[in-house]
Amino acid sequence: MNLPKIYLRSGREDAIRRFHPWVFSGAVARTEGEPQDGDVVEVLDKKGNYLATGHYHNGSILVRIFSFQPVIPNVAYWTQKLANIRTVRAALLPPATNCYRLVHGEGDGCTGLIIDMYNGVAVLQAHSIGMHRERNLITEALKNVFGNELRAVYDKSAETLPDEYAASVQNAYRYGLVDVPHEVEENGHKFLVDWISGQKTGFFLDQRDNRNLLARYSAGKKVLNAFCYSGGFSVYALQAGARLVHSVDASQKAIDLTNRNVALNFGEAQAADRHEAFADDVMKYLQAHDDEYEVMVLDPPAFAKSLSARHRAVQGYKRLNAEGLRRVAKGGILFTFSCSQVIDRELFYNTVVAAAIEAGRQVRVLHHLSQPADHPVNLFHPEGGYLKGLVLWVE
Numbered sequence: 001m002n003l004p005k006i007y008l009r010s011g012r013e014d015a016i017r018r019f020h021p022w023v024f025s026g027a028v029a030r031t032e033g034e035p036q037d038g039d040v041v042e043v044l045d046k047k048g049n050y051l052a053t054g055h056y057h058n059g060s061i062l063v064r065i066f067s068f069q070p071v072i073p074n075v076a077y078w079t080q081k082l083a084n085i086r087t088v089r090a091a092l093l094p095p096a097t098n099c100y101r102l103v104h105g106e107g108d109g110c111t112g113l114i115i116d117m118y119n120g121v122a123v124l125q126a127h128s129i130g131m132h133r134e135r136n137l138i139t140e141a142l143k144n145v146f147g148n149e150l151r152a153v154y155d156k157s158a159e160t161l162p163d164e165y166a167a168s169v170q171n172a173y174r175y176g177l178v179d180v181p182h183e184v185e186e187n188g189h190k191f192l193v194d195w196i197s198g199q200k201t202g203f204f205l206d207q208r209d210n211r212n213l214l215a216r217y218s219a220g221k222k223v224l225n226a227f228c229y230s231g232g233f234s235v236y237a238l239q240a241g242a243r244l245v246h247s248v249d250a251s252q253k254a255i256d257l258t259n260r261n262v263a264l265n266f267g268e269a270q271a272a273d274r275h276e277a278f279a280d281d282v283m284k285y286l287q288a289h290d291d292e293y294e295v296m297v298l299d300p301p302a303f304a305k306s307l308s309a310r311h312r313a314v315q316g317y318k319r320l321n322a323e324g325l326r327r328v329a330k331g332g333i334l335f336t337f338s339c340s341q342v343i344d345r346e347l348f349y350n351t352v353v354a355a356a357i358e359a360g361r362q363v364r365v366l367h368h369l370s371q372p373a374d375h376p377v378n379l380f381h382p383e384g385g386y387l388k389g390l391v392l393w394v395e
Contacts, residue, residue, distance in 0.1 A: 001072055004033030004041045004056065006063055013045040016052055016065070019380040021111045023054070023063035037165075038129040040073060055112065055130020057162070064111040064128050073134060078141035081110070086145055092373045094208075096188040100374045101205050107376035107384045113138070114160075116201040118193050119184045120151035123201040124174070125160045132157050132169070139174040152176030154195055171196070181257075183264075187212055189235050190264050192257065199229060199301075206387050207232060207299065209372040210335065213391070214297065215240035217333045221294040224248065226282045226324070231258030233297045233335075235265050238274060242295075247277040248285050255279045283323060292329040302340040310342050314351050317343070321355035325363070328394040337369070337389040348388045356392075367391035 008016070012027035023043055035041050035056040043052040043063055053073075054065035071077055085108050093100055102122065103115035112128035115138075122142050126132035132155075139153045153175040158166050181192035186208055195202035211232050218237040225233040228247035237245050247258045255277045262271040278285060282300070298320060304313030321336055328334050338348045345368075356363045369389030371377075377385040 002033075003053070004031065004035035004039060006031055006035075006041050006043045006056070007048070008043065008045055008051070010046045013051055016043060016068075019068060019378070021054075021065040021106045021109075021378065021381055022061045023052075023065065025060055025062045028062055038133045040130070042070070055128055057128055057130065059162075064130065066109060066111050066131075073137065075137050075140045075144070078134070078137050079144040082138075082141050082145045085110075089374055094187055094212075097186050097208075099184040099186055099191075099193070099203060099205060100208075102374075104375045105384065106378045106381045109378075114201070115142075116195075116203075116205060118182055118195065118202065120146075120149055121176075121178050121182060121195070122146075122150065122153045123195045124153060124155050124157065125201060126155075126157040127160045129161060129165050132161060132165075135174060143175065150176070152178040156195060156201060181260075186232075187236075189239060191230060191232065191235070191261050192264065193230075194257075198257075204229060204232060204299075206339075206371040206375050207337075210337075210369050210389060211236040213367065213369070214295070214335060217295050217391075218242040222246075222291075222329075223295040223297070224291075224293040224327070225297045225299075226285075227298070227300045228258050228277070229254050231261045231277075233299070234258060234275065235261055237295070238262065238266060242274065245275045246291070246293075247275065248280055248282055249277075250279065250281050252279040283320060286323040286327055289327075292327060292332070294329050294332045296324055296328050296332065296334050298324050298334065298336045300337070303338070304340045304342050307342050310340075313340055313343060314347065317348065317351045318355045318358065321352050322358040325356060325359035325361045325392075325394060328361070330395060332394050333366075334363075334392040334394055335369075335389065336392065337387065339387050341383060341386045343388070345385075345388045349390070352390055352392070362395040364393045364395075365390055366393050 007029045009029045039056045041056045052065040053067045054063040098119040112131035114125040116123045156171045158169045180194040193202040215236045219241040223237045223242045223245045225247045228249045234245045234247045303316045304310045371387040
């Protein structure tokens, strides 16, 4: 196949030779052929030496690379790629866990593609039109790799594609059909997942290890899970023997799902005895209640999705953490997170320092947290390390 070719300016090939998965428009000297958005193209240096293969999109990121070897992305290619990735996942997943991230974009050499597995159901999200065009090939590859274990493939890309394409895309099953909510297991805990109407692909898989860590601090404690969504941290805390857990989220739908997940694991009676859930704005809740918590989780949604929103996001994180620190009991523990990609680890740390100063609390760092191993970070694309967290001992 004669693919369109993208020639780079002199000296701009170095980043690609270091395996960075993006080609920026400013690095391009000329284009051979007439590639359209989503087309597969080859990237070459100024002299015509091959560098990489990727998907073209006319924007600031001109090419999203998925291979540094000449390839044609057919079913055989995707089958081999996904089989290799699955082998790694099998080695790193904990026991009693059937939900995990199978493909994590650049971290797995699949720029623009997310695939989450939920007890036999693959939920696919494409972040580029090129990767979305591969969806049928990827579906066939998933069937080849998982065989009878695969019950369904659901494409949920309408929320993640560029705006000019998202409007014409509808989320739909590409293979099979499974009713939602669908029961999954994580570290022996049970959860109901709704990939059709839930946030992201239906469950925040990236907090699995951090939920496990929370359990170590929760026995006998009064715990607040703020921005609880489906109650992941709440279930882990209760299983570990927390005395009382309060779950707070602005969404009544999230609160209903949290209550269902708590009842699924502990039954209605015990759920009512040790767990209370509140549909409320987290900041308003913290300001309106005098309760002190021995363990607190602050896991807000992304406050900034672009550099232009970063300053406002930093102020938001500062206010939230200051208010949270005021409600942590003396000697208590705060788990605090940011999933905003434009807020790097150092900036988040400094923001929490500023919050501690504002709250007048003496604080020690016990853990620096990140995403689990099924969300790998490409060494040459550190932007993939989006989840940042701190565990703080508050005096």
